[in-house]
Amino acid sequence: MGQAATVGDAATPRERVSSAPSSDMAISVRGLTKRFGTFTAVDAIDFDVRRGEVFGFLGPNGAGKTTAIRMLTGTIAPTAGSALVLGDDVIAKPEKVKRRIGYMSQKFALFEDMTVDENLRFYAGVYDVSGAEFAARRRYILRMADLEGREDELTANLSVGWKQRLALGAATIHEPELLFLDEPTSGVDPVARRHFWDLLYDLADDGVTLFVTTHYMDEANHCHRLGFMYAGRLIAQGSPTEVRAAYAPDGATAGTLPSIEDVFVHLVTAHRDRQEDGA
Amino acid sequence: MNAAITRILAIARKEFIHLARDWRTLVAVLVLPAVQLLLFAYAISYDVRNVPTLIVDQDLTPASRAYIAKYEASDLYDVRGRVANIEAVRESFERGAARIAVVVPPGFARSLARGDKAQVAVLVDGSEPNSALVGSTFSRALNEGYGQRIQAQWADARGIDLERFGRIEPRIRTWYNPERRSADFLIPGLLVVIIMIVTTQQSAVTLVRERDQGTEEQMRVSPLRRTELMVGKLLPWTLLAFADMVAIVALSTAVFDVPLRGDVSFLAASILVFVFCSLGIGLIISAIAPSMESANIAALMISFLPGFMLSGFAFPLDSIPTVLQWASYLFPGRYMMAISRGVFLKGAGFAELSDQLGYLVVYAVAAITLSSVISARRQR
Ligand SMILES: Nc1ncnc2c1ncn2[C@@H]1O[C@H](COP(=O)(O)OP(=O)(O)OP(=O)(O)O)[C@@H](O)[C@H]1O
Ligand SMILES: [Mg+2]
Numbered sequence: 001m002g003q004a005a006t007v008g009d010a011a012t013p014r015e016r017v018s019s020a021p022s023s024d025m026a027i028s029v030r031g032l033t034k035r036f037g038t039f040t041a042v043d044a045i046d047f048d049v050r051r052g053e054v055f056g057f058l059g060p061n062g063a064g065k066t067t068a069i070r071m072l073t074g075t076i077a078p079t080a081g082s083a084l085v086l087g088d089d090v091i092a093k094p095e096k097v098k099r100r101i102g103y104m105s106q107k108f109a110l111f112e113d114m115t116v117d118e119n120l121r122f123y124a125g126v127y128d129v130s131g132a133e134f135a136a137r138r139r140y141i142l143r144m145a146d147l148e149g150r151e152d153e154l155t156a157n158l159s160v161g162w163k164q165r166l167a168l169g170a171a172t173i174h175e176p177e178l179l180f181l182d183e184p185t186s187g188v189d190p191v192a193r194r195h196f197w198d199l200l201y202d203l204a205d206d207g208v209t210l211f212v213t214t215h216y217m218d219e220a221n222h223c224h225r226l227g228f229m230y231a232g233r234l235i236a237q238g239s240p241t242e243v244r245a246a247y248a249p250d251g252a253t254a255g256t257l258p259s260i261e262d263v264f265v266h267l268v269t270a271h272r273d274r275q276e277d278g279a
Numbered sequence: 280m281n282a283a284i285t286r287i288l289a290i291a292r293k294e295f296i297h298l299a300r301d302w303r304t305l306v307a308v309l310v311l312p313a314v315q316l317l318l319f320a321y322a323i324s325y326d327v328r329n330v331p332t333l334i335v336d337q338d339l340t341p342a343s344r345a346y347i348a349k350y351e352a353s354d355l356y357d358v359r360g361r362v363a364n365i366e367a368v369r370e371s372f373e374r375g376a377a378r379i380a381v382v383v384p385p386g387f388a389r390s391l392a393r394g395d396k397a398q399v400a401v402l403v404d405g406s407e408p409n410s411a412l413v414g415s416t417f418s419r420a421l422n423e424g425y426g427q428r429i430q431a432q433w434a435d436a437r438g439i440d441l442e443r444f445g446r447i448e449p450r451i452r453t454w455y456n457p458e459r460r461s462a463d464f465l466i467p468g469l470l471v472v473i474i475m476i477v478t479t480q481q482s483a484v485t486l487v488r489e490r491d492q493g494t495e496e497q498m499r500v501s502p503l504r505r506t507e508l509m510v511g512k513l514l515p516w517t518l519l520a521f522a523d524m525v526a527i528v529a530l531s532t533a534v535f536d537v538p539l540r541g542d543v544s545f546l547a548a549s550i551l552v553f554v555f556c557s558l559g560i561g562l563i564i565s566a567i568a569p570s571m572e573s574a575n576i577a578a579l580m581i582s583f584l585p586g587f588m589l590s591g592f593a594f595p596l597d598s599i600p601t602v603l604q605w606a607s608y609l610f611p612g613r614y615m616m617a618i619s620r621g622v623f624l625k626g627a628g629f630a631e632l633s634d635q636l637g638y639l640v641v642y643a644v645a646a647i648t649l650s651s652v653i654s655a656r657r658q659r
Contacts, residue, residue: 073500095502103500107493111293113300118293125289126501128282171497180500 023087026051026178026209027072032081034067041067043232044081049211049225051177054204056220057213059229060268065213068229069180072211073103086177099127102176106183108167112156116147119155119170127174134173141169144199161192168199178209185216197222217261228264230271236263286503290511294485298515304481308519312473312527332356333368333380342388346399350381368402466531467623468592471615473527474520474550475557475590476582482561483578485512486654487571505651513558520554521547541621542628549618549632552639556611557582559646566654585610592616614638 021028027049034042042064049055057065070076072085074094082089088096110119120141124134142148145165147158155163164184172179181200185193197219204210212223220226220240227237236243244257247266252258258266298305332350336343350356359377362368368380382400390398489495498508524547531537561578568574587593589603590612596604607613614635621627621635629636 070496075496075499098500098502101500103497105493105496107496109493109497111297111494112492114293114296118296122289122293123501125292126286126498126503128285128502 021082021084022048023084024051025049025084026053026086027055027211028084029072030082032068032071032083033079034064034071034076035079040232042071042078045229045232045234047227047234047237049209051209052204052207053225054200054210054212054223056223056226057211057229058215058220058226058264059213062231063229064232065229066182069103069182069211069213073101073180074098099174100177102171102174102179104167104171104179104181104184106186108163110155110163110167110170113154115152115154116142116158116166117151119166120173123170123173129174137173137175141166141173144202145169160188161195164188164192164196165199168196172203172208176208178211179203181210181212183213183215185214185219193219217259217264220260220264226260228267230268231275235267235271282502283504283507286507287511287514290503290508291514294512294515298519308477308481309522309526312469312523313530315469315473330356330379331377332358333371333377334358334361335363335365335368335380335382336361337385338383338387340388342391343383346383346387347381365402372402465592466527466535466537467619468590468616470524470527470531471553471590471612471619472586472592474523474554475586475612475615477523478516478520478554478557479561479564479582480575480578481516482512482558483564483568483574484571486562486565487568487574491571505655509562509647509651513555516558517551517554520550524550537623539623540626541623543622545628545632545636546619546622549615549622549636549639552636552643553611553615553618555643556615556639556646559643559650560611562650563646563653566650581610586612589613590616611639611642614642 019030021030025048027047029048030046031044032042032046033040033044045068057068059065067076071078072083072090074085074090074097078091083091085097086100090097111122114122117138120138121134124137129137142151145162145168147162147166150158150162155166158166168184185196188196193216200210200212201222212219214220223240225237225239226243228235228243236246238246240260241257243263244260245252247263248257298308334347334350336347347358351358356379359371362371362380365380365382368377368382371377371380380402382402384398384400387399486495489498528539528543532539560581564577564581565574568577585607588599589596589607589610591607592612596607596613599607617635618632618639621632625631
């Protein structure tokens, strides 16, 4: 319990973010807030995501992760705060950003009554991907998703792992510089999950910035940096090792650091206790 | 701009694919109207063959005889004989020996010769429930033979002053369609009702479905604009509504001899606007409805009941309770009904019906605006 008081202090891996948003970053957020009526879903969060980084966004259900993503993709307007995405103000000019970002959700957003090919073609149309470019992208995605020869199959008939990879293909049909993934792996078996993360690493190797939410702690370990959300607030951030070290008991060595899962549970319970004390 | 068109076409193509894969909807949209028409036609033609008919020829000229010969030649009528006066008609009606009587008054030939509208009275046995159908058939036969020069007046046999034909105050119905319940009257109305139901229903579920499957969110993240999405979705439904219109018009004119007297391009333009109205209603529903089921039910309630009851289709609007009359202004059906019947039956066009089209335009703009306001508010 003693540690609870230090959470969020300068000593914790809550990095110092400079007060001005930076346009060199893939994402730069200051004071971003979203209220639904009197309920605050996202409460004045500040963070930066560097270009080319794989940023993991963690937090219990209802923490405000999806709401934050929806603001960053220009889907909903924030109540307060600023957000630069790929150097542009996504709040004032979402349309400047939209062509350059991609989004994939847990729901996969595929049309089940359409074939693999028709789904890809549709998203190519929506992103105005030209004929020649589309042909190349399509070939690449079919190979990536292991769907070669199944172009004319109805999406409804694909099993979840394939759907997931097709959804990733559809979300990246326009080769976005920044890809938001909101729980992209829930409901997928471990083998398919591993395969999926390999694909994400391929994207990262190509220089795509990834912003991923997940409830799987093994996936959190795959990220370059993590942000922990709780009740609308960003309560800790840093690389996985930094975060684990910050919450290690005194005298812990590299081998005895707590797992990300331990840190997650610790952070959430500590904050919950603190909130209850305050109330 | 080019990209916007690409996006709209992507949506439109996707909607066509949805339609092509969903055979139930396709059947509902394309076959149901034809089935309804055929059932309807059967109901009509079943009853009106060989209706026992009496002739009262008070003109006794070659013209009147030629006119009466039309009835004798038609298998719709079974001409039982001629009687001298209306008193005899009444007796026959009471005995059940005849159900209608055609009265050609003196001066018939003279009017025709002058190029005036000739008066003909048709007496219908008002105790006969199907008299309305008989009457409709009568009007059609009449019009076939003599075009616009004949004005049919007709009366309920019960209400007639039998002493003097000249003093009869028959319930005069306009010549083109004496009885509201006839095929001529119903089929142009059916066109309106079918288009209203089909388009409202489809657009009501389309956005809810996209919301459920997460594709709406996906499209929001994309460069696709709200209006592009709407236009892309409107396109296939507009085309289908036109297919429905062509099918109904073709069937009703070719098979049922419903006249199409007016300006077809005006009718088509009005239907286009009407489709937007119905789709607008559907989009409002889908912006409010929390689930597919509720969207479906709401669309059914809002398109079906008002489509039939508050458009003037099933009941004349001036015969329904005042509150419902007010309510009828809230639905686009009544305006389109006026246009459809006007064009089909009265030969009307823009000049006569521009006000109704104006209401539809206002309605369409209001409905589509309201739907995007509601769905935008939902997002905030
Ligand atoms: N449109 C909305 N109107 C009202 N409340 C909302 C709305 N969207 C989200 N919320 C609320 O905001 C809070 C944060 O929701 P959000 O979906 O962002 O959480 P999350 O971190 O993504 O959770 P999960 O892990 O379950 O996906 C929740 O309490 C949710 O009920
Ligand atoms: Mg979420």
